[in-house]
Every structure is written in C-alpha cells, then in structure tokens.
Amino acid sequence: MKQINPQNITWDATADLVVVGFGGAGAATAITAVEAGASVIMLDKAPEGQEGGNTRVAAQGYLNTSTPEGAATYLNALCGPYTVPQDMVKVWSEEMCKNNEWLTSIGGDPQEHQHKVGIEFPDLPGADSVHKFHHGDILGYSKTWEMLAEAVRARPIEVRYECPATRLIQDPLTQEVIGVVANHKGKSINIKARKGVVLTCGGFENNQEMIRNYLTGVPYCYTSGSPFNEGDGVRMAMELGADLWHMNNFAGPSMALKVPDYPTTFSMMALHFSHEPAGGMVVVGPDGKRFTDEKYKTRHGKVEHHGKWYALRTPCPMYMVFDQAMMNDGPIYDGKPTHGWTQIMSGYTWSKDNKAELGKGWIKTAPTLEALAKLLDLPEGSLDQTATRWNASVAAGTDADFGRTKMFQPFGAGPFYAVELSPSMLNTQGGPRRNARAEIVRPDGTPIPRLYSAGELGSIFSYLYQGTGNIGECFAFGRIAARSAVAQKAWS
Structure with missing residues (x-):
C-alpha cells in the first residue's frame, strides 16, 4: 500500500469517528459515540433510501439474553469445536444482556417474540437464556430498523450516502488509522478520523470471488440481503495486515x-x-x-x-x-x-x-x-x-x-x-478478527491502532448461529467499538 505522510494530506472533512456503513452496527456505534460527546461522520455505499444493510431486510428481531452466564454457555455450545477466545465470549455475553436497556434509552420499545419462537437449538446448554425481541407492538418488517434510523437522524450524526470507503489511511510511523479515502460520485475524498475508524459495512455475500475463495460446499451463492455488501471491509482491513476469522461461516445456504x-x-x-x-x-x-x-x-x-x-x-x-x-x-x-x-x-x-x-x-x-x-x-x-x-x-x-x-x-x-x-x-459471518475492545487485530493478536469493527463483519459466530444474534451483536459491539474509540486521545 502506498505510504502517506499525514502532514501532506488535504482533508475534505473531519470527525472524531468515521463509521463505515449505515446498518444496525453503524447506527449503534454512531449513536453511542455522539452521546459520549464525539463527532461522527457515517459513510454508506448505498443511495439514500437504500441504506440499512441486512438489518433493514432481516426479520427485525434482536437477541437480549437473560444472564451473562447462560449466554456464555449457549455461545460456547453453538461454537462447538470452532471455539472463540473466552474473553470475547465474556464481553459478548455481558453486552447482550444490555440490549433492551440500550434500545429503551434511545427511544425503542422492546417487545419479546411470543412463545419463544425461533430458539434454534433448544437442546443446547444455556438455551433458556435466549430471548428474541423486536421494537414495537408488532413484529413488522423493518420496524426495528426504522426506529434505529430515526434515532440516528434525531442526533447530530452526518451521514454521507453513495460514499463508499475505498481505503484506510494509516500513519506509516505510528501505524495508527487516521482516516479513510472515500469515493463520492467519482470523486476521491479524504476524511480525517481524529480518534478512530469503525468498520460496520457487513460481509461479502455479494462478492462471488470471495465466495469461491472462502465458502465451502457452494460453487456460487447469491444473497437475499443487501446487494451493497461486497466485502469492502474485509479487503480494507486485510490491506493493513488484519487477521481473518470465521470466513467459511454464513447464514445459508x-x-x-x-x-x-x-x-x-x-x-x-x-x-x-x-x-x-x-x-x-x-x-x-x-x-x-x-x-x-x-x-x-x-x-x-x-x-x-x-x-x-x-x-x-x-x-x-x-x-x-x-x-x-x-x-x-x-x-x-x-x-x-x-x-x-x-x-x-x-x-x-x-x-x-x-x-x-x-x-x-x-x-x-x-x-x-x-x-x-x-x-x-x-x-x-x-x-x-x-x-x-x-x-x-x-x-x-x-x-x-x-x-x-x-x-x-x-x-x-x-x-x-x-x-x-x-x-x-442472507449474510456471511467472517471478516477481520476483533478483540474484546472491538479492535481489529493482526495475526499475532496485536491491535491495528484506532481501527475497530462491529456487526456481521467479523462476527463472533463461528459455526452454528442463533437467529436474531447478528442484530444483537450489531448493538453490542457497536457500543463497545464506540466506547473504545471515543476513549482515545485525538491524534490531531
């Protein structure tokens, strides 16, 4: 990757956090960050009106578990031999218990699915901790998404549509991620991130080359979810040396x-x-x-x-x-x-x-x-x-x-x-590996400074998957990523 001297960059826009992707994870990250006093620019690949990623077109449920201990037991059972680090299990299980509290705090109305419908593996230990919720009095398509989108619009969050991030900008001396290069209607622009960049741009379900390289058992596969999820976050993180995990796991076929x-x-x-x-x-x-x-x-x-x-x-x-x-x-x-x-x-x-x-x-x-x-x-x-x-x-x-x-x-x-x-x-689960602070890490486990992720991009689900878990994870790790990034001292 071309080395860039940060002092020579002409910045077209500046914020504390740049959030790449306006779906459930991006919304949770941006909302949490601005409520902590940070400024946020959110970039989305889709035209206005088609944003939302897979959160918008999923069945609108999200996971809220009843106890951290039960949630951890269930997640470990879902992983089976495809284990994930226990510090990740711990932080996931603790945050998943807080989704209803958080949703209520931003104006949501958590309602549990009736009759515990859709608990996918009720025989696994910890399954009694699984509870599926949605916003509002009906389980209506896009209703949870509509609430999230309204919560974003009600806050001072700048959203730029048809503005996909194409490359991360890294300081060659400190290795810190200090911004992104984005493309807006054919024009390349540089956006400074004073505290961090959070990748929330989903998986690679609409990228046939990545599907052939990473998914087993399917010569090709087409998405029922967002067509804008083309693996951009995977590629950008890899360019900076990120480790990958769970690349062969997907919600299908x-x-x-x-x-x-x-x-x-x-x-x-x-x-x-x-x-x-x-x-x-x-x-x-x-x-x-x-x-x-x-x-x-x-x-x-x-x-x-x-x-x-x-x-x-x-x-x-x-x-x-x-x-x-x-x-x-x-x-x-x-x-x-x-x-x-x-x-x-x-x-x-x-x-x-x-x-x-x-x-x-x-x-x-x-x-x-x-x-x-x-x-x-x-x-x-x-x-x-x-x-x-x-x-x-x-x-x-x-x-x-x-x-x-x-x-x-x-x-x-x-x-x-x-x-x-x-x-x-609907979606892939793999992507750059994150740690318990939502930092994207290298193969040796060291974090790439000021680079974070949340949502389906590098999901914690390694094999078996509990429905509503992805949106729940969007909320949980969106909050974690925002807290971690906002706590950073601005580099400029």
Whole structure:
C-alpha cells in the first residue's frame, strides 16, 4: 500500500469517528459515540433510501439474553469445536444482556417474540437464556430498523450516502488509522478520523470471488440481503495486515431463484412457506435425482445428520420441477414484504398465474418429463425415474429417501415446469478478527491502532448461529467499538 505522510494530506472533512456503513452496527456505534460527546461522520455505499444493510431486510428481531452466564454457555455450545477466545465470549455475553436497556434509552420499545419462537437449538446448554425481541407492538418488517434510523437522524450524526470507503489511511510511523479515502460520485475524498475508524459495512455475500475463495460446499451463492455488501471491509482491513476469522461461516445456504434482472434472490413459496399448493414437486440436482427433503427446515443453512449439524448440500445446477396442477394453483413466489431485499426493497409483483415469469424464461416448460430433462440438459430418463419413485412414495405414505411430509402429493398430468434454483444466503459471518475492545487485530493478536469493527463483519459466530444474534451483536459491539474509540486521545 502506498505510504502517506499525514502532514501532506488535504482533508475534505473531519470527525472524531468515521463509521463505515449505515446498518444496525453503524447506527449503534454512531449513536453511542455522539452521546459520549464525539463527532461522527457515517459513510454508506448505498443511495439514500437504500441504506440499512441486512438489518433493514432481516426479520427485525434482536437477541437480549437473560444472564451473562447462560449466554456464555449457549455461545460456547453453538461454537462447538470452532471455539472463540473466552474473553470475547465474556464481553459478548455481558453486552447482550444490555440490549433492551440500550434500545429503551434511545427511544425503542422492546417487545419479546411470543412463545419463544425461533430458539434454534433448544437442546443446547444455556438455551433458556435466549430471548428474541423486536421494537414495537408488532413484529413488522423493518420496524426495528426504522426506529434505529430515526434515532440516528434525531442526533447530530452526518451521514454521507453513495460514499463508499475505498481505503484506510494509516500513519506509516505510528501505524495508527487516521482516516479513510472515500469515493463520492467519482470523486476521491479524504476524511480525517481524529480518534478512530469503525468498520460496520457487513460481509461479502455479494462478492462471488470471495465466495469461491472462502465458502465451502457452494460453487456460487447469491444473497437475499443487501446487494451493497461486497466485502469492502474485509479487503480494507486485510490491506493493513488484519487477521481473518470465521470466513467459511454464513447464514445459508438455502435454495432460491436468482435472475439477472434483480440483484438478490427470490424465495420460492413451494419450498419455504406454509402454503400447500396442489400437485407434485421435487428438487433435483444435475443428475436429475432428489438430494434432500424439499420442504426442509434448516437452522440458518444447517441441517442435522446423525446428531450433528452440517451445511445443506446444494449440488448445482438444481431445479424445482413441478406439474400443471401446481402451476395452476397460484404464484410459486411469496412476495410478502416480511424479509429479504427482493421482497422489501425491490418489491417485485409476481403474476398470479405464473405466466409472466414463464414468458420471461424464469420458468421453463415442456410437454413431458423426458422433454423437460432434455431441455435442462439432465440425463435421459432421469426425471421420469425420479417422478415415478416419488409417486410410489406418496402411494406408500412415506418418503423413504428423505422423510418429507409436506406437499406430499403425486405428480399428475403435464405439461411440466422447472425453475433453476441457486444457493442463497442472507449474510456471511467472517471478516477481520476483533478483540474484546472491538479492535481489529493482526495475526499475532496485536491491535491495528484506532481501527475497530462491529456487526456481521467479523462476527463472533463461528459455526452454528442463533437467529436474531447478528442484530444483537450489531448493538453490542457497536457500543463497545464506540466506547473504545471515543476513549482515545485525538491524534490531531
């Protein structure tokens, strides 16, 4: 990296803290910092109106644990053999108990999810400490995010949209991070950070090169979350010698439709939602055979095998194959704006009879299964054999192959249809390693001075993941990062 003399830099703007990324972690960091008396400039890659990262399009829950001891026990159990340092477990478990108190202090209204829904691993020790909350009297999409965004706007926090950070500025003598280079509408600008820079810009779920390099089991994977999360924080931290951790962990895969027209994936109702359409449906891999329970319920991409949890297999290409009865039964896509970038931000209206998508080529069709196999370049006779075996399972009343119990109906008459499915995920968990002070560290454990992180960029979750944990972690480590950075003496 080019060495820069800080005395020769022309600064275009100055603040105590520069926060890179306006999502849940960025909001928590900025709010905590200004309430401690610091000035903050927040940079976001997205245009105004599309900020918020994955926090905006998640299901809006956040974790608040009941005891530090229980939270630590549960996190250690989630990690299993993929352990994290116990000082990190300790500070995480202590801060996660304070999320409701903090949210209330900034104008939030914490409400617990009813019936403890979604405690993903209730059999693990410490699970009784897990409590999922949201802001307000309903669990509505983006409601928690809207409260956070309003809390930011109500405070003296400067937000610059369409202004991604491209490089960190480091003093070559002290190794301190003293600012960032950002790009605003094609112009490079230098922003001074008198006390520190906090990276809160999410993961690399929309960077196919990083996905190929770091994620196992998927040749490619597309996000259902923010398309602006392209691994910028990973790259910038690595340029300064940061260590990485948890790079192979991600909230996925699921199976979804990805088309060039839209940057994020479409969840297929027949796979993920409660509606039970008529007709036969299976998902096949490149050999034309089934490979899983199509109505699976993963735990953020993990499925159980022989008492252990592993990532869902996704042999590509994959196809959801179905008959005319299912085609006639209504839209195969669930567009309710409850989660996901496509549903909440893009707002695509799927046709009621699926014919518009058939016309776009998103759905393929052929008069027979043999012809459909040829169209999809699947082995000759494979779809006929798979459908025959499926119909025999339905007649016998049990799926001996994968134990599927939902949408347990036979294939009927053609024509037949197929949708190509891709591996999909909401977010990655990996990134630069942080310590208990939210400082980004080198491989030897020493911190890179004045550089911090919070949120999904270098998350504490090393393998198994508890839903709402990421937003809870955004709040917790956003507060820690802000406190650590504000405590620094300004370098100028």
